Amino acid sequence: MNDEQSTKDAQLEELSFTVMGYISKTPHETFEAVADPEQLSKYFTTGGARGRLEPGAEVTWDFADFPGRFPVEVIESVQDEKIVIAWEGTEHATAKSTTTTFEFSPVDDGTRTLVTVTEKSWKTTVGGAEGAFGNCMGWTGMLAAMKAWVEYGIDLREGFYK
Template structure:
């Protein structure tokens, strides 16, 4: 069975604000896709570029509920390219906060697929932490976090 994972986090903001923080390129580029930005909003049927170079093919956008997209998986040199499927779900909680769940599936059943799933799981967990810090406290946790951000090159894999 292909590798897949799910992460979630509670953001102490209304679902409309949390959802907008993902679909709105001005917001997402302030706390997650900080280097290179985003070429446009997440709209069903659109292909946008994150970090100035990573194509994200948006399949579904259900306002304040769900976003589904596909993007290129990490592959070893010489391997055939393929895509994984990412689904973000937004659940309004009774206390006015929002639970965000991010699931990614489709990583191949090989060493590179396993590595890619670990790297992306780490990245989505960090995205949730960064979103929480940004929306609740106005803090950009990614600023200066990666060596790549200091060098001006996007980090698509962990730095050695």
């Protein structure tokens, strides 16, 4: 058995996923579309975002289509490069909180940005898989909505989930 096959056959300790997409804006513009609560509220947090995504800030997100405002902890923020957030996990998480990392990589001499979103901390159970797959769908939708908003001013989320 080769190393690649052995890695693919290894038992998982937790579920994680990564989604990505290209945004035709600079890393700075793309980073700000996520970090700035006013911009994030235009295409993602249908009930509004409060607080800039930077360590120490009091941040909450609210989704009108999934009622309930909840706190978001900012673990790390590197301007135009990376944001790491966490929020309270469920009984299906491997830790007290799930962790999501946004990475912003310049493409085409910085005229475009590859946005990568990675989330981890899900148990390898049916409930953990449902949580991970559901959030994977949510972050993929967020990336598509962000692209439509920052490139064309179109709100894709309105009415999408409800």
